[in-house]
Amino acid sequence: MIDRAFSLGIYAIIALVIATFGWIIGDVIIKGISVVSWEFLISEPEDAGRAGGIAPILVSTLYVLIIALVIALPLGISAAIWLAEFSQNQSHTLHVGIILDVLAGVPSIVYGLFGNAFFCIYLGLGYSLLSGGLTLACMILPVFIRTCESGIRSVQSDWRLGGLALGMRRSVVIWKILLPAAQPAIIAGLILSIGRATAETAALLFTSGYVDRMPESIFDSARVLAVHIYDLTMNVTGGDETAYGSALILIVLIILLNTLAQGFIDSWFKRSGHYR
């Protein structure tokens, strides 16, 4: 009897979560679908975004994301390898781990302020796609490193020992055996990071800015999708419709990017011939 009530309760909660989620997505689709068209994707915004499209904003979003990922991916994986495989000093590893966990919990607006102070002003990059991308990289790194690290750590140590006992260099054992075996964790970390980075507003407001022109280079200030949505809903009366349209595009973009990232990593590891 109690068992039944318990499982009913669980089902109710699951249903609630799915319903909420469905409601949000449904709301965005219903209110946004009317403005979305090919035209919307390839034209410039007009009248502060009330009309026109989001072409420059899409381009800026992709720029910022690519910069962030190009920096965070290799750096994050290397850091994870160092933490999981090389750091011999237990207390160092522990301290670095704690620092990363704290950093992972820092609100994104703080990263925005840091990025503004460090990249925009101190390094003189100004409000630019580059500053924004670098700030995002800082923001997603902690979680990405931790996910990859635990993935590498959880790889059977039998394989590590087996490889080393065959006289293989440590780097080769890591590269050819451990990393591919940690692939699911790396993909999970990447998907988390892409999601967070694509939907980020606060960290980019002060670093890449909100100019809605088409960027000419990564040193231009520009507006990403999340900032655009924020601006339309908060500052532009009558911008709700295009805001919903942009939100719909944002969701589709995240799904698309995740699929792409997964496919990319899959094919990368497939070449190394791993099985599960």
Add this chain to the structure above:
Amino acid sequence: MIVAETLAPRLSEDIIESRAPAHIKVNELAIYYGKKLAVNGISLSLHRGKITALIGPSGCGKTSFLTTLNQLSKLNNQVTVTGEIHFDGENLTQNNVDLLSLRRRVGMIFQKPNPFPLSIFKNLDIPLKEHGFKNRAERIEKIENALKAVGLWDEVKDRLNTSALSLSGGQQQRLCIARALVLEPEVLLMDEPCSALDPISSGIVEELISSLRDKYTVVIVTHNLAQAKRISDYTAFFWTQNGAGKLIEFNNTRQLFSGPKDERTAAYISGIKG
């Protein structure tokens, strides 16, 4: 009488020495984890082309000793080793040993089969590549020979590109032996290679190990005394004394089992102790 008694063991040792030259000579080896002494008093010769069994109760330092022979013990920076291990003119306990080539010459098989999560072919191909075999045709030939040597070729030749993890436990262990053999080692270290296998696979692997005699110097840890008796030429008996492992007795297997000199050996092999 007294003279004869003191001479007898030394004499037999000498005869053994002259018949099968020492491949690895260990002298007064002691191993510490941090400050804690784990094993000491290990002096023995591993004879070329012979199978040496290490027996003794749990925790007496068999694995610790084994991993000093390929210096896998170096991975744990808590471990310090004193004494000498002479292998081919080098003292392995010194710091300037080339670990990669040492481990190529001294292969190791673990208790739990540990094929990489790769295809059967790649399991052997990656180590070969790593040791500089650039020619693919040559690698393919070596891989075929290694798989034949462990009697796996006919079983897997049609599915070399399938996952090594899809093999049975016994096949996996033979694949691991093939993976070590493909590098043409001189010495093979085996840490309870049969204990994770079912009786039939265990028998097959045991036969395989027996067939490695003469071509390789084999050191095998086993808890199975019958197995040690069946396949080994020499046996080393370890025992824990005052909280640390110690080599108690080392002799050729027949003599050690038929006439143990130490009463602890006698008790252990008759199943009274340990």
